[in-house]
Amino acid sequence: MNYSSPAYGGSAAVSSGSSKITTTIIIVVTVVTVVCLGILGIALGVGLGVGLRQSSRVITVLAAPTVSCSPTTATCGCPSTQPTFSARLIGGQTAAANSWPWMVYLTIGTSRTCSGFIITQRHVLTASSCVKPNANNITVNYGTSTYQPSVVGVNVTSANFTVDSYDSVAILTLAVNLTYTTTIQPCCLTTDITEPFIQEHGVITGWGQTVASTNVTVAPSLQQAVVRVQDPAACAISPSNFQFCGSFGSIQTCPADVGAPLMTNFDNVWTCAGIVTGSATSCNSPITFTRTAAYSSFIKNITGLVF
Numbered sequence: 001m002n003y004s005s006p007a008y009g010g011s012a013a014v015s016s017g018s019s020k021i022t023t024t025i026i027i028v029v030t031v032v033t034v035v036c037l038g039i040l041g042i043a044l045g046v047g048l049g050v051g052l053r054q055s056s057r058v059i060t061v062l063a064a065p066t067v068s069c070s071p072t073t074a075t076c077g078c079p080s081t082q083p084t085f086s087a088r089l090i091g092g093q094t095a096a097a098n099s100w101p102w103m104v105y106l107t108i109g110t111s112r113t114c115s116g117f118i119i120t121q122r123h124v125l126t127a128s129s130c131v132k133p134n135a136n137n138i139t140v141n142y143g144t145s146t147y148q149p150s151v152v153g154v155n156v157t158s159a160n161f162t163v164d165s166y167d168s169v170a171i172l173t174l175a176v177n178l179t180y181t182t183t184i185q186p187c188c189l190t191t192d193i194t195e196p197f198i199q200e201h202g203v204i205t206g207w208g209q210t211v212a213s214t215n216v217t218v219a220p221s222l223q224q225a226v227v228r229v230q231d232p233a234a235c236a237i238s239p240s241n242f243q244f245c246g247s248f249g250s251i252q253t254c255p256a257d258v259g260a261p262l263m264t265n266f267d268n269v270w271t272c273a274g275i276v277t278g279s280a281t282s283c284n285s286p287i288t289f290t291r292t293a294a295y296s297s298f299i300k301n302i303t304g305l306v307f
Helices: 016-055 292-303
Strands: 103-108 112-118 123-127 138-141 154-161 169-174 201-208 218-230 243-247 261-266 269-276 287-291
Touching: 103 123, 112 201, 123 269, 123 292, 138 169, 169 292, 201 269, 269 292, 287 292
Parallel strands: none
Antiparallel strands: 103 112, 103 138, 112 123, 123 169, 138 154, 154 169, 201 218, 201 261, 218 243, 243 287, 261 269, 269 287
16 A cells, blocks of 8 residues: 655754765655555454454354262262264254163154163153053153164053143053163152253253255264253243243254253252254244153152153
8 A cells, every 4th residue: 555755844953964864864754654554454353353253153162061969879860881972063963872871762663762761670652642642542752762673562451641732741551560670770850940051061862863854854873962951931941840941052853852851960960951842844043842850749640760
């Protein structure tokens, strides 16, 4: 960039030598000033540019809850294989094998798959919308992190579900008692109606599809993602004890994720504080959850579970 020569005025008479020295000083000062201004301008420009780009970036990391329980002493919510999380978890990831040993998938009739989770040796919790149409034609597949459609699971002898205006909870009673192992364990529950709270981080695990395809409706391996509990308005629901809202970035839940838990760290164990609700035909974000604590009396009456 070119700058015009600065104009300096004065009435004092100077000699030829002094004039040359003065001119040289003026030129040097001018050049130094221009250079400094240029450097400052570049620095400010770069700084503002980087700052604006940083402020407009989408956050791609959401910390998962940390649980440090001991599998030898905890009676629920404490896997022998600890879950692992990517440092840059964006849209979910495949869960480490056997790190969520209470997870099951439900085969409902011949056309639908849902998620669920073990709460006792005889009972599985899921969403009521998964069982209402086919309460007498459900099998439960457990003890695996891989979807195996050719494997026949254990039959369900009864399905009890709440009748209300929400897609709430269903309790499946199995035909046989499960034997707890490192790959088969129950998730913890809580009666605390404030759990989870807004802005708390939780983990979703489920069998929902990972690609946008009408031909692939179930993930080949169990998936996990971290979300943040949001204000109910984000899900267009009213504040209540029965439901809550969660989301983060591009994470969605799909039909085979319905019935899956949202897990938080409560009393230093993994606690299934919510259940994914949703459509049997489409994916959802943000995600509406049923709050399990709101149905603790119903769960206790059916299962006899003390929590």
